[in-house]
Each structure stands twice: as structure tokens, then as C-alpha cells.
Amino acid sequence: MATTTLIRGMGTFFKDCEHPMSRWSKCPHEYKIRYRNGAGRQIEESGFTTQDKAKDRLVEVYQAKKNTPQSQRKAERIQKYGSMRFGDYVAQWKRSQRHLTPGSVRHLDSLLDNHLYPAFQSRRMATFDHKVVDAFIQTMERNGVGLGTQSNAFDKLKAILLDAHRLGIYDENPLDGVKPPQYDAKRAVIPSREQLREIRMAGNDTFLLIADLMSGCGLRNGEAYAVNINNIVADDVYRITEQVNQTTRTYGPMKHRKADDYRDVPLPAHVRASIEQYAAKWGTVDGYLLRNPNDIIKPYRGYLLEKQWQRIKKAGAVDIPEGMTIYSFRHFFASNCLGHNIPITDVAEWMGHRSVDITFKTYRHLMPGSISRAAQVLNLGLAV
Structure with a gap:
């Protein structure tokens, strides 16, 4: 069935018969039209004896749509x-x-x-x-x-x-x-377990605590700076409620969240021990563990961690992978979760991503499995 389309948005007219378009003017079959109404619903009408009558009806419908208040408001917005x-x-x-x-x-x-x-x-x-x-x-x-x-x-x-x-x-x-730019997650340098074990012990107690929170619970830098012992809501659950905003240098809502939002993340036993040991040794202020050393009333400043990180790298006493950054501790968390078959939807929620698409785009290469592996698994179910 051939159709003829008029100007954009007007619709089409056609004949529902076996004759080619070149024979329409001579064949006895009626013309039909198809268009979308103001609500976007496709409408089909029939019974038009000539092509001109079919076109006239399409023009009539098109003009009616253009003259509706909604169409006029749209035209004003476009202008x-x-x-x-x-x-x-x-x-x-x-x-x-x-x-x-x-x-x-x-x-x-x-x-x-x-x-x-x-x-x-x-x-x-x-x-x-x-x-x-x-x-x-x-x-x-x-x-x-x-x-x-x-x-x-x-x-x-x-x-x-x-x-x-x-x-x-x-x-x-x-x-x-449009093909959007693709972040190359393979460039995210992730330490091995052995490297992580050495690196986290290379700094002071504050460095160890932040490294454990990021690699063990998936916290962002600013969220780790705002660690609070009162946020241990269960032996194996830590509740993230805020972060240290490095622009305002104050506590603020988590990234992509409102002020009263939170997210619960797994709390491994060794991370809970790090929190409790730090609190026992250094104390807390309103439950907060990390403070500005020059004024304990103020939050911890990220540049202090960065300075310590640079000193550790410069000393060369531990094996730090080329290109690794502090954020690689958080990459390790994602790698560890996905490598142990934890659903990516859970990982996305724990890491605070706006959508699972971000997690998938960034860490897809870390997910176990492949086409060949899938073929082997499916073959097991089909074997006779």
C-alpha cells in the first residue's frame, strides 16, 4: 500500500488497494486519509472519492489544529x-x-x-x-x-x-x-587488595579512617570527611546523611540529594572497628570524628588529606599504582562489590549515583561475565 505525505504535520492520503499510485486517478477505490489529532492520537478517515477531497479534508484538520489555543501558545513560545x-x-x-x-x-x-x-x-x-x-x-x-x-x-x-x-x-x-562522549572507565586506576592494605596503613589515623570509609563503604571524599559515629544505625549499616562541602566549607546535603535525605550503605566489620577505634582514641564533637585541626568547631578540610596523599606518594615506601588518586579508594569499593556478583542496582544505590546508567557506564568492565561465559551457562540449561 502506497501513501503520499503532505507537509510535515498535515498527514497522508492513500488507497488501500492493489493498484499502483500512478493508477489511483483511474481506479474505482476510495481514498483514505491518516493524521494525528490535537492529542497526538492517530486518526484514519475514508470515503473520499477524489484526491482533491482527501487533501481538502487534511487541510481542514491541519488548519483546525493550528488555530487551537494550545497550538497558538506553542507558536508564541517558539517565536x-x-x-x-x-x-x-x-x-x-x-x-x-x-x-x-x-x-x-x-x-x-x-x-x-x-x-x-x-x-x-x-x-x-x-x-x-x-x-x-x-x-x-x-x-x-x-x-x-x-x-x-x-x-x-x-x-x-x-x-x-x-x-x-x-x-x-x-x-x-x-x-x-548523537553519540555522547564515553568515559573510559578502564582509565580509573584501582589498587589491588595487597596494594590497598599497604596504602591505607601508610598515613596517619585520619588517612586510614578515610581510606576505609571510601574503599569499604563507597563513600565520596566529602561524605567521609563528615563521618559521624551516631550514623552507625546497625552493626553492619552506616547511614550517610551529609557531606563536607568544599566550596562553603560547611556540612551540606549529599550530592544529588535534598537536605533531609540519606542513604544506607553496608558497613564491613573492619570499617566499623576503624570508626570506633578512632573515636575512642581521638574523641568526637557532636558525634563527628574528623575536625579541622586548627579549629575543632569547623569541619575537616580536604586539602589536609591531599597533602598527606602527596607525601605518601613522594616517599615511595608503598606500591601505589601509576595514575591512582584518592578517589580510587571508592573505585575499589565498586570493583569489590561487582566482582562478588552484588547486583549493580544495589551498588548504584550505595554509591549515590543518580541512576544505574552512571554506574553501568563507569564500571561495566568490572562486572563478571562475558558473551562466551553466557553461552556456557545457557548451554548447561539446554543440554540433553
């Missing part, structure tokens, strides 16, 4: 926002991002100032499509921008363009068909 420059649009969009923490706002501003504004600040919003976005990614690749930064810049551009798409500026998603 208003489509001609707006990217920089002006983002300024308005940022005002709606009230959920962002001060640290997240600082990160957003850095991506805008260093990557998105130089590429798009004066561009009209209506001119974005998949080719423009793909060219932006290719430019970052040519300029040697790190894969992590590429991914973050793309995510922010994606959020902005999807917001514009919801306003109706684009008929089609401008990100359709």
Missing part, C-alpha cells in the same frame, strides 16, 4: 525562545535550577564559562540540531578535553536542550542520533 541566544536562555534556565548545591553551581558555571559559552553563547536556540551537538563533541575531542569533562559538558548541554525541546522549540529531539 520567543527560538530566537533567543543561548547565553540569554541559559541565564533564565539557571534560575530554575534551585535544587543545585553551591558546589554544583560552581561546577556548572565552570563548564559554561570554559566550554559551552565559548561554543554557543551567541547561537540562536532554534538552530540547534544533532549535527551542531555532534560537532561540539568532536571539537572537544580535537582540543584534547578530558573524557570526564567532555561527558559533564555534554550532560549540561543535554539538560538545556531538552528543556528547550519541552517548550516546543524543536519538532524533534536535537540529541537524537
Whole structure:
């Protein structure tokens, strides 16, 4: 069955018969039309004796849709926002991002100032499509921008363009068909068990505690700095409720969470012992174990850990893998979980990722199993 499509959004007319389109004007079968109504539902009508009558009906339906208040409001939004420059649009969009923490706002501003504004600040919003976005990614690749930064810049551009798409500026998603930058998780250097055992003992008590919290419970750096003995809610469960915000230097909500949110994570026995031993030896302030050594009323500062990490590396007394960072302790947690067949959905929740897609993209290569392994397992169930 052949169909003829008119201008975008108007619909199609056709004949449901065996005759080719070239014979439609002479065959006796009636014309039919197909279109979408204002609610997006596909409608089919029949009984049109001529092609002109079928077209006239499609034009009638199309004009009726265009003249609805909803269509008129959409046209007004397209005219208003489509001609707006990217920089002006983002300024308005940022005002709606009230959920962002001060640290997240600082990160957003850095991506805008260093990557998105130089590429798009004066561009009209209506001119974005998949080719423009793909060219932006290719430019970052040519300029040697790190894969992590590429991914973050793309995510922010994606959020902005999807917001514009919801306003109706684009008929089609401008990100359709774009291959996003892929963070190469294999570059995340993860210490072996033996290396971890040596490294965690190479620093002072504070270094040992933070290393255990990150490698044993999956805490982020700032979450480990805010460790509180009162957050041991069971012998094997630690509740994360906050982090030390390195921008404001105060306690604040966890990343991607509201102020009253929390997440429970597994608490291995050796990590619980580290917490309890540290508290017994050094004491606590309102339950907090780590404090600023210059003023115990203030939270722990991350630069203190970084200075100690650099001293350990410089001393060369322990085997530290090339390229390893403090964050590799957290990578070890993910590796340890996935290597022991713990479901990735659980790992994503414990690590505080916004979605399991982030966990999968970052740690897919650490998951046990392969196509050949799957074939062997499936073969067992089919063997006769």
C-alpha cells in the first residue's frame, strides 16, 4: 500500500488497494486519509472519492489544529525562545535550577564559562540540531578535553536542550542520533587488595579512617570527611546523611540529594572497628570524628588529606599504582562489590549515583561475565 505525505504535520492520503499510485486517478477505490489529532492520537478517515477531497479534508484538520489555543501558545513560545541566544536562555534556565548545591553551581558555571559559552553563547536556540551537538563533541575531542569533562559538558548541554525541546522549540529531539562522549572507565586506576592494605596503613589515623570509609563503604571524599559515629544505625549499616562541602566549607546535603535525605550503605566489620577505634582514641564533637585541626568547631578540610596523599606518594615506601588518586579508594569499593556478583542496582544505590546508567557506564568492565561465559551457562540449561 502506497501513501503520499503532505507537509510535515498535515498527514497522508492513500488507497488501500492493489493498484499502483500512478493508477489511483483511474481506479474505482476510495481514498483514505491518516493524521494525528490535537492529542497526538492517530486518526484514519475514508470515503473520499477524489484526491482533491482527501487533501481538502487534511487541510481542514491541519488548519483546525493550528488555530487551537494550545497550538497558538506553542507558536508564541517558539517565536520567543527560538530566537533567543543561548547565553540569554541559559541565564533564565539557571534560575530554575534551585535544587543545585553551591558546589554544583560552581561546577556548572565552570563548564559554561570554559566550554559551552565559548561554543554557543551567541547561537540562536532554534538552530540547534544533532549535527551542531555532534560537532561540539568532536571539537572537544580535537582540543584534547578530558573524557570526564567532555561527558559533564555534554550532560549540561543535554539538560538545556531538552528543556528547550519541552517548550516546543524543536519538532524533534536535537540529541537524537548523537553519540555522547564515553568515559573510559578502564582509565580509573584501582589498587589491588595487597596494594590497598599497604596504602591505607601508610598515613596517619585520619588517612586510614578515610581510606576505609571510601574503599569499604563507597563513600565520596566529602561524605567521609563528615563521618559521624551516631550514623552507625546497625552493626553492619552506616547511614550517610551529609557531606563536607568544599566550596562553603560547611556540612551540606549529599550530592544529588535534598537536605533531609540519606542513604544506607553496608558497613564491613573492619570499617566499623576503624570508626570506633578512632573515636575512642581521638574523641568526637557532636558525634563527628574528623575536625579541622586548627579549629575543632569547623569541619575537616580536604586539602589536609591531599597533602598527606602527596607525601605518601613522594616517599615511595608503598606500591601505589601509576595514575591512582584518592578517589580510587571508592573505585575499589565498586570493583569489590561487582566482582562478588552484588547486583549493580544495589551498588548504584550505595554509591549515590543518580541512576544505574552512571554506574553501568563507569564500571561495566568490572562486572563478571562475558558473551562466551553466557553461552556456557545457557548451554548447561539446554543440554540433553
